[in-house]
Amino acid sequence: MTFSSLLQAVRSNPANVVIPQVWGQGRASFGGLVAALVYETMKAQVIAGRPVRSLAVTFVGPAEPGVPISFEAEVLREGKAVSQVLGRAVQKGQVVTLIQGSFGASRDSVIGVDAEPAPQVTPAEDCQELPFIPQVTPEFTRFLAMRWAIGAMPFTGKPERQMGGWVQLRGEEQPQTITEAHLLALVDAWPPAVLPHLKMPAPGSTLTWTIEFVQPLKQLSSNDWYLYRAHIEYARDGYGHVAAALWTCSGELLAISRQTVTVFA
Template identity: 35%
Template sequence: MRFSGLMRSVVRTGEEWSVEVGEDWAQGRSLFGGLQAALAVRAMRDLRSIQAPLRSLQVAFLAPVPPGPVALRARVLRTGKNVQQIEARIVAGEDTLCLAIGIYGAARDSRIAVLPVQPPVPAGARIAMPHLPGVTPDDAPSTLPAPLRLPFVPGLTPNFTQHFGVRWLHGSLPLSGSRETRQVLELDLLDEDGDPLDELRVLALADFIPPIALNWLTTPANGSSLNWMVQFLRDRYDDLPPAGWRVHADLVAARDGYLDQSLSLWAPDGTPAALGRQAMTVFG
C-alpha cells in the first residue's frame, strides 16, 4: 500500500489508533522509521486543538515495530495560548515500541529571520560503488555524467525503498568501503494516490537516507536508529510536488558503534523544509 493509502487507513477507536502495515514498508525486522514517525503524527492530528503547524518532533525508537497490525495511543501533554505539545506511542500491549512528542506552534511576529542556504553539490562528484546487482558493472569508483538512480533490489535493499525514487548526487553507497562522511540524495515519494504534501510525507522523505557509517563497511552489519529530532521550517507543504526533494546528510561523529548524523531537507523549489539530528548504532 502506498503512503497516502496507509495514512487514510488509520482508524481511531476510543483512545487508540490502529492500522495494518505490510512487509513492503519494512526496514529489516522493523518498520521504516520515517513511517513510524508519520503514524505517530497522524494520531496526534486527531487531538490537535491549536490549528498551528508542527514545529518540532522528537522520536525515540525503543524496540522493533514489526509489519502487521500497529496500535497507537496519544495524549495532549500541554496546551498554551500559542503552543501545544502532544505525545504519541506505538504500543504492543503495555509495551512502548516508539515514543514521539510533537510541538505545534502558532506563528508570532518576530524581527529575527535566519534560514539555512542549500549547499551546492560538488562538481564531478565521485561515487564509490560496491557490488550491487543492477547498480553498476564496475567495482571501482567512477565519475558519473548523470546522477546514479538507485534501484530497488529485493532481498538486498530494504523493502521500504520501493516507495521512493532515488538519485544519488554525491557520496558513497553503503558497503562500498569508502571513508566519505557526506551524502546528497534527490528523492521522489512514489504515491499514486496524489494526496497533497503534508508534514507526514515530509517525515518519510527526511528519514530515507541510510546511516552514512555503512559506507565505511564492505560487509553487512546490524544497525538501528535510537532517536530522531526534526525541526520543520515551513508552515505548509501542499503547494509542493512529491518529486525533486533533496537531502543533505553528514556523519558528525562515530565511536564505539554509536554515531551521530545530521541532515537538511530541501523542497523542490530550493527552499529549506526541515532539519534533523539522529543517534544510531552500527556494529561492524
C-alpha cells in the same frame, strides 16, 4: 498499501493499524512510516493553526510488520501559542515508538534569518538511483526512490563525512500533496550515513531522531524530487551522530534533522 493509504488507515482507526510486510526494514517496519503514523495521531489532537515545529522520536523497539499496532496521543499542555503532545505506537502491549512534539502558532517577531543555501549537486535525472532488489534492499524502498548525488553508497568502503541526494515517493495511485508526515518518510528513507564506511553489509538503524520543520510548509507534490544531505559529526563505539537537512528542488529548506544511529560493525 501505499503510504497515503496507511495515513488514511490511522486517521480512520488509530487503535488498530497493520503495516504490511512490503513496508518492512529487516525485522521491523520502516521507521519513517511508523513515525509518520504516530505524528498523524498527534496532529489530530492539536488546535487548528498550530503547525508542527519539532518532533523528538525514540525508536524503543522494532514495530513488527503484519501485527496490529495501536497509535495513541496525549496533549500534555496547551499554552497561548504552543501545544506539547506525546504520541506513541504500542504493539503487543509494549511501546515501540515514542514521540514528543511541539506544535506552535506563528508570532510577530523582529527577528528574521534566512536559511543557508542548499548544496549544489548534480540534477536528479543525471544521478544513479538505488534499485529495489528483493532480498537485498529493504522492502520499503520499493515505495521511495533515492538517487545518490553526495558521497558514496552503503558498504563501498569509502569513509566520507557526507552522504545524500534526491528522494521522492513512488507507487502512489495519484500525485499527493506533501505534508510533514511525508517529509518524515523522505528524510528517514536514507540509510545511516556511516554505512558507506563499511566494506561489507552490516545492520544499522536509527536510535533517536529529532526533526524540525520550516513553517509555513509550502505547496509541494509527491512528483517532485527533494534534496537530502547528511553530515557525520562524530562516530565511535557502534554509534554515529548525524546532522541532516531536506530541501525542495529549487533549494528551499523544508526540514532539519538530527539522528543518533547504531551500526553493528
